[in-house]
Amino acid sequence: MNWDASFLWQFDVLLLFMLITLAITALTVRDLVAATIVLGAYSFVMCLLWTVMLAVDVAFTEAAVGAGVSTVLLLGTALHVKRKSKD
Amino acid sequence: MKTIAFLLTIAVGILLLMASLDLPNWGSPESPASKHLSTHYIEKSIEETSVPNLVTSVLADYRGYDTMFETVVIFCAGITVLIVLRFTHGEKDKSTKPRPSRQDGDIILQTAARLLVPVMQLFALYVIAHGHHSPGGGFQGGVILGASFILLAISYDLKAVFKRFKKNSVLVLCSTGVLIYVGIGFTCLLLGRNFLAYAAWARFLGITEVEAHSRGMLGVEIGVAITVMAIMFSLYADIASGGDLDEGL
Amino acid sequence: MNEFIAFIIAKYNYWAALILMLIGLYGMLSKNNLLKKVIGMSIFQSAIILFYLSTGVKKGATIPIIEHGHGSAEHMVINAAHYANPLPHVLMLTAIVVGVGTLGVALAVIQKIYQTHGTIEEDEILESIER
Numbered sequence: 001m002n003w004d005a006s007f008l009w010q011f012d013v014l015l016l017f018m019l020i021t022l023a024i025t026a027l028t029v030r031d032l033v034a035a036t037i038v039l040g041a042y043s044f045v046m047c048l049l050w051t052v053m054l055a056v057d058v059a060f061t062e063a064a065v066g067a068g069v070s071t072v073l074l075l076g077t078a079l080h081v082k083r084k085s086k087d
Numbered sequence: 088m089k090t091i092a093f094l095l096t097i098a099v100g101i102l103l104l105m106a107s108l109d110l111p112n113w114g115s116p117e118s119p120a121s122k123h124l125s126t127h128y129i130e131k132s133i134e135e136t137s138v139p140n141l142v143t144s145v146l147a148d149y150r151g152y153d154t155m156f157e158t159v160v161i162f163c164a165g166i167t168v169l170i171v172l173r174f175t176h177g178e179k180d181k182s183t184k185p186r187p188s189r190q191d192g193d194i195i196l197q198t199a200a201r202l203l204v205p206v207m208q209l210f211a212l213y214v215i216a217h218g219h220h221s222p223g224g225g226f227q228g229g230v231i232l233g234a235s236f237i238l239l240a241i242s243y244d245l246k247a248v249f250k251r252f253k254k255n256s257v258l259v260l261c262s263t264g265v266l267i268y269v270g271i272g273f274t275c276l277l278l279g280r281n282f283l284a285y286a287a288w289a290r291f292l293g294i295t296e297v298e299a300h301s302r303g304m305l306g307v308e309i310g311v312a313i314t315v316m317a318i319m320f321s322l323y324a325d326i327a328s329g330g331d332l333d334e335g336l
Numbered sequence: 337m338n339e340f341i342a343f344i345i346a347k348y349n350y351w352a353a354l355i356l357m358l359i360g361l362y363g364m365l366s367k368n369n370l371l372k373k374v375i376g377m378s379i380f381q382s383a384i385i386l387f388y389l390s391t392g393v394k395k396g397a398t399i400p401i402i403e404h405g406h407g408s409a410e411h412m413v414i415n416a417a418h419y420a421n422p423l424p425h426v427l428m429l430t431a432i433v434v435g436v437g438t439l440g441v442a443l444a445v446i447q448k449i450y451q452t453h454g455t456i457e458e459d460e461i462l463e464s465i466e467r
Binding site (some may be wrong): 088089092093095096099100103104107108110111112113114115118120121124125126128129130132133139140141142145146150153154157160161163164165167168171172175220221222226315318322325326 | 349361395399403414426436440445
């Protein structure tokens with residue numbers, strides 16, 4: 001079974017645009033809980049992109065770690081400190 | 088400050104852009120990264136270790152030394168968080184915010200967690216055990232196991248989970264995983280070969296050398312999974328409660 | 337024109353990773369809030385992993401798990417150009433898990449700073465230290 005990596009290049013370009021938008025959003029919103037959730041979405045789209053690039057082990061680890069443990073840790077800290085940031 | 092940061096970022100960007108013009112094209116099989124050593128790993132992995140998953144065989148057998156030190160790094164990170172957050176010298180607490188309060192347990196969340204957690208743990212054990220033939224292995228299974236305890240701690244209370252999984256047991260499990268990994272390496276040394284040369288087990292257990300590689304890899308993956316599970320839960324318990332392990336999120 | 341398009345297609349994965357790296361770097365340098373700096377560090381790190389993984393892709397290849405790998409291996413001819421390069425995947429697995437450890441330590445230090453100074457904005461912390 002041969003699976004060409006550039007099967008649908010439109011899909012790749014769409015995922016890359018979503019990544020850049022999510023990264024800029026995570027750094028710009030003022031509410032820290034919202035920034036955490038956007039970072040969780042960024043991790044998920046990154047995991048999809050790596051699956052398209054044939055790195056299935058790395059995508060599995062990023063799905064478990066990035067969208068799971070990392071989001072929970074950031075959320076725990078954001079609820080303990082002030083929730084609104086000045087910039 | 089922001090303009091300096093912006094100009095610095097643009098300067099770094101231009102430098103990296105000029106460097107990227109020399110890199111090999113995307114997807115070409117002639118790129119130097121895919122030529123010298125990785126062809127040996129791809130072609131010889133089954134006949135030397137009988138494990139079809141190339142990433143697991145390189146991670147646990149050909150580059151097993153790096154994986155051992157990575158496990159030690161995760162262990163040190165967990166211990167550092169414990170030291171930073173749990174021991175206060177009685178300084179006055181200047182934070183002006185009250186602790187985040189919990190409502191009484193939501194019954195939908197608790198029922199869903201009770202149904203999901205056994206399935207998650209079973210799936211994690213499957214991922215560890217089947218890591219030789221499908222994507223998976225020690226790290227992924229360990230993180231899913233740790234996440235199952237975190238789910239229990241979020242839907243119930245942190246104290247309820249600590250009744251089942253004592254504080255001392257968490258610390259003992261962290262060290263046990265690293266000890267299993269280093270222990271397997273040392274027994275290979277005692278049986279007459281190099282450190283982490285799994286073929287030394289072949290004469291002791293009565294199996295061929297190729298199968299000894301496969302069994303040794305399974306042993307070290309179990310060690311890695313135990314450490315990663317304990318550290319993920321310990322990180323959550325320390326960070327989500329600010330160090331005093333009183334409440335959770 | 338055709339050469340220009342072929343040139344873009346040959347290198348665009350490096351440029352995508354480059355843009356994300358620059359976004360993460362700008363976030364780390366210029367944001368005032370300490371938690372935003374940590375988020376910038378996390379974005380920077382995933383961009384680097386994207387860059388490394390994109391160098392391991394081969395055209396027309398499949399995932400690095402050998403098909404029909406059960407049973408004996410004497411009668412199998414494995415062509416290395418059929419499988420994606422497994423070496424960057426191994427290195428990046430280590431990088432991801434070490435990144436989680438780094439994130440945990442950074443968040444613990446942020447909570448300690450909040451308990452000591454009462455704020456996590458950088459200019460207010462500097463005032464509180466000088467007082």
